[in-house]
Amino acid sequence: LELGINFDHIWQKTLTVLHPLKVADGSIMNETDLAGPMVFCLAFGATLLLAGKIQFGYVYGISAIGCLGMFCLLNLMSMTGVSFGCVASVLGYCLLPMILLSSFAVIFSLQGMVGIILTAGIIGWCSFSASKIFISALAMEGQQLLVAYPCALLYGVFALISIF
Amino acid sequence: MHPAGLAAAGTPRQPSKRRIPVSQPGMADPHQLFDDTSSAQSRGYGAQRAPGGLGYPAPSASPQAAFLADPVSNMAMAYGSSLAAQGKELVDKNIDRFIPVTKLKYYFAVDTMYVGKKLGLLFFPYLHQDWEVQYQQDTPVAPRFDINAPDLYIPAMAFITYVLVAGLALGTQDRFSPDLLGLQASSALAWLTLEVLAILLSLYLVTVNTDLTTLDLVAFLGYKYVGMIGGVLMGLLFGKIGYYLVLGWCCVSIFVFMIRTLRLKILAEAAAEGVPVRGARNQLRMYLTMAVAAAQPLLMYWLTFHLVR
Numbered sequence: 001l002e003l004g005i006n007f008d009h010i011w012q013k014t015l016t017v018l019h020p021l022k023v024a025d026g027s028i029m030n031e032t033d034l035a036g037p038m039v040f041c042l043a044f045g046a047t048l049l050l051a052g053k054i055q056f057g058y059v060y061g062i063s064a065i066g067c068l069g070m071f072c073l074l075n076l077m078s079m080t081g082v083s084f085g086c087v088a089s090v091l092g093y094c095l096l097p098m099i100l101l102s103s104f105a106v107i108f109s110l111q112g113m114v115g116i117i118l119t120a121g122i123i124g125w126c127s128f129s130a131s132k133i134f135i136s137a138l139a140m141e142g143q144q145l146l147v148a149y150p151c152a153l154l155y156g157v158f159a160l161i162s163i164f
Numbered sequence: 165m166h167p168a169g170l171a172a173a174g175t176p177r178q179p180s181k182r183r184i185p186v187s188q189p190g191m192a193d194p195h196q197l198f199d200d201t202s203s204a205q206s207r208g209y210g211a212q213r214a215p216g217g218l219g220y221p222a223p224s225a226s227p228q229a230a231f232l233a234d235p236v237s238n239m240a241m242a243y244g245s246s247l248a249a250q251g252k253e254l255v256d257k258n259i260d261r262f263i264p265v266t267k268l269k270y271y272f273a274v275d276t277m278y279v280g281k282k283l284g285l286l287f288f289p290y291l292h293q294d295w296e297v298q299y300q301q302d303t304p305v306a307p308r309f310d311i312n313a314p315d316l317y318i319p320a321m322a323f324i325t326y327v328l329v330a331g332l333a334l335g336t337q338d339r340f341s342p343d344l345l346g347l348q349a350s351s352a353l354a355w356l357t358l359e360v361l362a363i364l365l366s367l368y369l370v371t372v373n374t375d376l377t378t379l380d381l382v383a384f385l386g387y388k389y390v391g392m393i394g395g396v397l398m399g400l401l402f403g404k405i406g407y408y409l410v411l412g413w414c415c416v417s418i419f420v421f422m423i424r425t426l427r428l429k430i431l432a433e434a435a436a437e438g439v440p441v442r443g444a445r446n447q448l449r450m451y452l453t454m455a456v457a458a459a460q461p462l463l464m465y466w467l468t469f470h471l472v473r
Contacts (some may be wrong), residue, residue, distance in 0.1 A: 069324075073272070073320075076265075076268055076269050076272040077272045077273075077274075077317070135215055142275035142277065143274075143275050143276060144276070145276045146274065146275070146276055146279060146317065147257065149321060150218075150321065150324070153321075153324060153325065153328060155472075156328070156330065157345075160332075163221075
């Protein structure tokens with residue numbers, strides 16, 4: 001199967017995102033693949049379209065700037081460097097819970113108290129998984145919250161676009 | 165040379181960004197270097213061999229041309245990959261000239277404990293006794309190990325959070341639109357640059373010999389964004405009263421913090437130990453420190469009052 005898409009790896013990485021409390025294996029990020037994240041981004045854009053928000057350009061712009069920012073930050077904070085593809089891949093995979101949030105926004109409006117709590121929970125979930133994968137792949141210690149905070153900011157912007 | 169050629173050609177499963185495009189020069193170049201009688205045949209063989217990259221000579225006609233084509237195409241591939249590596253090195257070297265990456269890395273060597281304690285210090289600097297930065301053989305210790313060392317993680321995160329919170333605050337007044345974020349970001353960045361330049365100019369005019377680098381200064385000036393965020397958030401939750409209370413508290417805290425930190429850096433060593441030294445020079449330096457510290461609350465108010473209505 002020479003498509004270059006390794007389905008087993010994609011499934012493994014998706015499972016890592018979906019079980020935020022399970023410890024991640026550091027070697028899964030050795031192969032950078034952008035197939036999974038592309039699918040998730042498109043799904044996110046599709047759910048936004050369903051909710052009537054035609055702001056796809058902003059999603060692209062913000063994700064590009066956010067990936068660039070995380071790339072610079074992680075290169076400065078870790079002992080070993082990262083490649084841009086790796087950062088984009090991890091951030092794209094952890095966008096999966098955000099798709100759940102935006103599909104909720106299609107049906108219910110998220111501007112009540114329940115919506116705010118749900119949004120906060122989902123942002124926490126996304127950033128926790130992303131920081132967990134980064135920490136295990138880059139062997140950074142004692143910095144998980146520090147990595148989770150910028151991820152939370154990035155996913156918070158996505159959530160803002162979903163809500164408003 | 166051969167392993168490099170094999171490695172470059174033998175990874176079809178990597179995404180296209182990783183693969184070095186050397187198949188083109190592999191096919192075109194070696195055939196122009198050789199005034200070969202069997203050029204048509206060797207071109208055919210070269211096209212077959214270059215993607216495969218195996219390097220076995222053709223068994224049939226014109227073994228000479230095929231034998232020459234294979235190592236040359238491998239060499240061309242290796243040359244192409246080394247050219248790409250050289251280009252990357254050039255970019256890295258030039259980036260290093262404009263942005264001092266290793267110096268920046270020092271400011272980001274933080275961990276969660278340091279960030280927690282530093283945030284506590286920014287909001288409540290009154291009980292902290294020892295403000296001196298520890299040194300280790302002439303170089304300052306990394307922020308991980310010394311709470312007094314400046315870092316750039318907190319100012320950077322605080323700046324970005326401030327832009328987002330400002331966008332949120334403006335959004336709750338009108339409608340939220342993502343261009344607001346860009347506008348806020350560029351105006352805040354402009355104010356920061358102006359402030360850094362003004363302080364550098366005044367330090368130059370007063371001819372102070374300090375070890376206060378520009379990055380240190382950016383770090384210290386960035387700490388006020390933490391207070392600004394606190395004020396705006398309280399203003400969003402509790403209205404104007406909450407905003408003024410928290411902003412007032414943060415203004416006083418950052419004033420004390422800046423005075424105590426800058427005193428050690430700008431003033432002469434004798435004065436830093438608490439002994440008041442007379443003399444025009446030291447007085448000028450003290451006025452400069454007070455001016456820098458007083459500018460912080462003013463800027464904090466100026467940049468946030470339009471966000472809380």
